Amino acid sequence: MSCIFCRIAAGEIPSPRVLETPDLIAIRDIAPQAPAHLLVIPRRHVESLASLEDASLGGKLLEGVREAARLAGLAEYRLIANTGASAGQTVFHLHFHVLGGRPLGALG
Numbered sequence: 756m757s758c759i760f761c762r763i764a765a766g767e768i769p770s771p772r773v774l775e776t777p778d779l780i781a782i783r784d785i786a787p788q789a790p791a792h793l794l795v796i797p798r799r800h801v802e803s804l805a806s807l808e809d810a811s812l813g814g815k816l817l818e819g820v821r822e823a824a825r826l827a828g829l830a831e832y833r834l835i836a837n838t839g840a841s842a843g844q845t846v847f848h849l850h851f852h853v854l855g856g857r858p859l860g861a862l863g
């Protein structure tokens with residue numbers, strides 16, 4: 756298994772979880788861009804939001820975002836899903852960035 760997020764989700768690479776459910780995990784980003792920087796990751800390998808065809812999983816991921824943010828104490832946060840290399844995606848296993856804990860500027 757070469758996908759880093761598949762390996763983390765399988766527990767092959769230890770990574771403390773903010774939240775885990777049968778469908779997803781939420782972990783802290785290894786290179787945080789804000790005081791709180793979570794990643795919400797489906798256990799199932801889906802390359803990106805563009806290839807997510809399961810609307811039910813999409814709903815669960817959004818619910819996971821809400822719950823992970825709540826557990827991290829974030830009342831306000833930014834949600835990002837880089838979709839494709841030109842958008843900044845570097846890990847090709849779908850994930851949502853949840854950023855907060857400081858005022859965030861306009862999107863660049």
Ligand code: 5GP
Nearest residue numbers: 759770782783784785786837843844845846
């Ligand atoms: P992308 O650029 O694909 O939207 O975001 C990938 C994110 O995954 C980056 O913010 C990067 O810091 C994070 N990341 C990459 N490898 C690891 C890892 O092994 N553990 C954790 N916790 N985050 C990772």
Ligand code: ZN
Nearest residue numbers: 758761800848
């Ligand atoms: Zn994967």
